Amino acid sequence: DTGVSQDPRHKITKRGQNVTFRCDPISEHNRLYWYRQTLGQGPEFLTYFQNEAQLEKSRLLSDRFSAERPKGSFSTLEIQRTEQGDSAMYLCASSLDRVDPTRGFGPGTRLTVL
Amino acid sequence: QKEVEQDPGPLSVPEGAIVSLNCTYSNSAFQYFMWYRQYSRKGPELLMYTYSSGNKEDGRFTAQVDKSSKYISLFIRDSQPSDSATYLCAISNTGFQKLVFGTGTRLLVSP
Numbered sequence: 001d002t003g004v005s006q007d008p009r010h011k012i013t014k015r016g017q018n019v020t021f022r023c024d025p026i027s028e029h030n031r032l033y034w035y036r037q038t039l040g041q042g043p044e045f046l047t048y049f050q051n052e053a054q055l056e057k058s059r060l061l062s063d064r065f066s067a068e069r070p071k072g073s074f075s076t077l078e079i080q081r082t083e084q085g086d087s088a089m090y091l092c093a094s095s096l097d098r099v100d101p102t103r104g105f106g107p108g109t110r111l112t113v114l
Numbered sequence: 115q116k117e118v119e120q121d122p123g124p125l126s127v128p129e130g131a132i133v134s135l136n137c138t139y140s141n142s143a144f145q146y147f148m149w150y151r152q153y154s155r156k157g158p159e160l161l162m163y164t165y166s167s168g169n170k171e172d173g174r175f176t177a178q179v180d181k182s183s184k185y186i187s188l189f190i191r192d193s194q195p196s197d198s199a200t201y202l203c204a205i206s207n208t209g210f211q212k213l214v215f216g217t218g219t220r221l222l223v224s225p
Contacts, residue, residue: 004157035213040122040217040218041217041218042118042120042202042204042215042216042217042218043158043202043213043215044215045212045213045214048211048212055211056211056212058212091157091158093157101146101148101160101163101206101213102160102213104157104158104159104160105157105158105159106157107155107156107157108156108157
């Protein structure tokens, strides 16, 4: 157990609906990352936060995706107008600043878009 | 060309075997090399990370980096059925802002 928690663990939605996922990092970690993992692939970087500031976004993060970390603690990832291609595992990770690699990821939220 | 290439396997070995897992990468600017283990329906967990070339050992696990050939390896000695998982290599720049993962190699260790 890495201490990173995610909610919900599973989400099934219909195409066109909006979904929101939550990540609670390890409490003293000021960095928070979102990754996406599809079946048979490694995780792909989506975005990361240093405290409440979103410092980098991948090209994978289309304008239908938005992530927030309002108080530098938990983070939310929202997907608007979901498409079948959004079906994946959404992973969150946290770390201490720039000296520490990502030790572990949360259990992920598995999204299925019908 | 993908930044990190990894054979997806599966790799099946008997208990007690020495396992060799490998990745190649294309961008020589990356300086940190990680190995993660991922059990089914779980998030990846960091096993080891190394900086630059050389070897690093931790118990039954040895990570090896050859920057001249852009080749990274993970060796598992005396493999156990509990080692059955997907092993992901990852590379990163200084600061670990972003990890670039391989596809993962699925390892099956049979008793």
